[in-house]
Amino acid sequence: MLVLGAGVIGVTTAYALARRGYSVIVADRAEGPAKGSSFANGAQLSYVYTDALAQAGLLVKMPALLAGRDHAFRIHLSADPDFARWILAFLRNCTKARFSANTRATLELGLESQSAMADLRYRHSFEFGHATPGKLHIFREASGMECARKIAAIKRPFGVEQEFLSPSQALEIEPALQDTDPFEGALWTPGEEIGDPYRFCRELLSILRNEYGVDQRFGFDVISLTSHEDRFSATSSTGETLTARRAVICLGAEAANFLRDMGIGVPILPMKGYSFTAPPGRHAPSVSITDTARKIVFCRLGDAIRVAGLADLDARDRSIEPARMQTLLDDAKAALPHAARYERAGAHWAGLRPMTPDSRPIIKQAAPGLFLNVGHGMLGWTFACGSAERLAALVESADNDTMTARKVR
Numbered sequence: 001m002l003v004l005g006a007g008v009i010g011v012t013t014a015y016a017l018a019r020r021g022y023s024v025i026v027a028d029r030a031e032g033p034a035k036g037s038s039f040a041n042g043a044q045l046s047y048v049y050t051d052a053l054a055q056a057g058l059l060v061k062m063p064a065l066l067a068g069r070d071h072a073f074r075i076h077l078s079a080d081p082d083f084a085r086w087i088l089a090f091l092r093n094c095t096k097a098r099f100s101a102n103t104r105a106t107l108e109l110g111l112e113s114q115s116a117m118a119d120l121r122y123r124h125s126f127e128f129g130h131a132t133p134g135k136l137h138i139f140r141e142a143s144g145m146e147c148a149r150k151i152a153a154i155k156r157p158f159g160v161e162q163e164f165l166s167p168s169q170a171l172e173i174e175p176a177l178q179d180t181d182p183f184e185g186a187l188w189t190p191g192e193e194i195g196d197p198y199r200f201c202r203e204l205l206s207i208l209r210n211e212y213g214v215d216q217r218f219g220f221d222v223i224s225l226t227s228h229e230d231r232f233s234a235t236s237s238t239g240e241t242l243t244a245r246r247a248v249i250c251l252g253a254e255a256a257n258f259l260r261d262m263g264i265g266v267p268i269l270p271m272k273g274y275s276f277t278a279p280p281g282r283h284a285p286s287v288s289i290t291d292t293a294r295k296i297v298f299c300r301l302g303d304a305i306r307v308a309g310l311a312d313l314d315a316r317d318r319s320i321e322p323a324r325m326q327t328l329l330d331d332a333k334a335a336l337p338h339a340a341r342y343e344r345a346g347a348h349w350a351g352l353r354p355m356t357p358d359s360r361p362i363i364k365q366a367a368p369g370l371f372l373n374v375g376h377g378m379l380g381w382t383f384a385c386g387s388a389e390r391l392a393a394l395v396e397s398a399d400n401d402t403m404t405a406r407k408v409r
Helices: 008-019 056-066 081-092 096-123 142-158 167-173 175-179 197-211 252-260 322-335 377-408
Strands: 002-004 025-028 073-075 135-139 163-165 185-189 215-218 222-227 232-236 241-244 247-249 269-278 288-291 296-301 304-313 346-355 362-367 370-374
Touching (some): 002 008, 002 232, 008 247, 008 370, 008 377, 025 241, 056 073, 081 269, 096 142, 135 142, 163 167, 167 175, 197 215, 247 252, 252 269, 252 370, 269 322, 296 322, 304 322, 322 346, 362 377, 370 377
Parallel strands (some): 073 304, 247 370
Antiparallel strands (some): 135 185, 222 232, 232 241, 288 296, 362 370
């Protein structure tokens, strides 16, 4: 198996395949794992908060979004036909029925991923800052609380544990909220987890190399993937070639362009996000916090605070735009002024999340021997382990079907 991409999706996919006995090669253009969107994301493993982005309430906000009036969520308009198709598909998913179906589907994957992560940690003990601090969603307005109650009702049949709290109850759980502006209430999800995805990928790849014999090729900038007589050949920009009987594409936001050259279309647009990491402040939170009005998250990672947010749809440049980073810093200070030592904020990061119109990842066989594990949006870290298990099961099923067909012949 050739796995293209060594972010959290590629690394967990390699693990799921290697654990089933497949011989695996992982290749990535970077000089090490998790150097792209997995490097410094929000670090939250939000297995229950997997709500689809497209929802009915967004339709009324669309004119303001297109006009650039929401500084946290920007849409870069484009004349590209793929952009137009994506937007139209996104709008078709902005109904109550589709939002409900999409959210149930992503929640199911989230819970599968939580179980798969627990199994991985049971099999292999390694340090990546994993903890289960729980998560608080803070709502500034009553309308936000009411919407959250309706979404919670969709999830209730899955047995998830969530509780709506008054401001005073939320303060009992997280005293750091004493510094924030008045808020209507909060949603408490005690089972939500955290972990550093970069450390996770490095440590898991070491296990894959030493215990499973997984081959790792970094600095491999793949420019083409071709198939011939039941074998795939991946060629790099330097002319190096890797061959395998099966190939899995785990290229995140780059998957759409890469697959287009192979005649395969996938509805993925990049959504740029930002983060910074700073030392804890005098009122640093111990639980994960999402400020729903400002669309930013706070995560305690050991002796540091990770703050992530902003969403720039179809922004394809990975560089850090100073003005956008300043926006994130300003919003974080306004939300929790003493959560971090903002004057010492560093590790500024920007990454491209691979968004699908319905928020569902694309996990499928695209052609004989060619598999896709792409389109995880803002929840790649959350979905990684579950998506990998689904992909590996799909490969096994395809191989079993091939063996059965050969026996029949």
